[in-house]
Amino acid sequence: MMEHLTNLLQNILQKGSDEDIQVITDFLANMEKKQQGDFSTYLSAALHMERQLEHDRCTIEMPITPLIHNTGKNPHGGILATLLDTVMGTLANSKCDEGFAAVTTNLNIHYLSVATEQTLRAESKILRKGKHTIVVEGYVLEPDGRLLASSTASFFIIPKFG
Template identity: 55%
Template sequence: MKNLSKQFQRIVDNSSLEDLKILGDFLENFEKKQHGEFNTYLSASLNMKRETDENSSVVSIPNTPFIHNNIDIPHGGILAVLLDTAMGTLANSKCPDGYSAVTTNITIHYLSVSVEEIIQADAKLIRQGRHTMVVEGNIFQQDGKHIATATGSFFIVPKKR
């Protein structure tokens, strides 16, 4: 524990204002995870917000330097996580009791760069079968600019007990 405290102090001592903002946001969301406000460390670290209804799922994250690549734009892998989460959340909401949906295939087309403060992925069901589902996901900015589009296949599996 002592080494962790020393490491944390070194990090704080060597941080820029941007570093401290990102670290503060991360720690705030880590605490929220500890209190049950987030289900996973990934959703906590990305500060994911989710809304799901019968026909759609919306997942959003803040567009901060935490998710940027080395050319200061949102990393494509993070957008893939956002799309997969929106589509998977919807797929899981459609599963019968005792079952979950897992991604078996995802195809993403990156169309533009997101510049808004919040990046939001919307998902809708294309087809639901007994064993598989196909879901579509899109990221649009509020001005209508299309950032990315995806389709995903999900396999319906029994939940682990």
């Protein structure tokens, strides 16, 4: 396994473009940060999601890099959906009692504009918390506050496994 990975990496480094090498470098640096405890999941590490969780709000910032580009060199809509699900899900999970977790049951997104800056910022707040469900709203913005996407999501509260 290790030999295969070493060969793969050597081939990419020898044949890759500067952009390829930068994407690999950033990815590996973020995986190292996950090992050090700076990121809680592989996904948040891979996308370099930096979060702030306050009482009733969550904010996540992430850089726009070639890793998240679509064929038009814009952030892929699926990445914005992942960012929104993560910022809203993080907040919903923070409101669950010990031994319970929130899982997405519905995610509705309105894409409003294309990103023009180098950073995406997602924000979320609770709209309603019930006994079995939590409803959250979220937004993706540019650093200047320009709205790129708005979203609502419902989360079902379930017992944690493991």
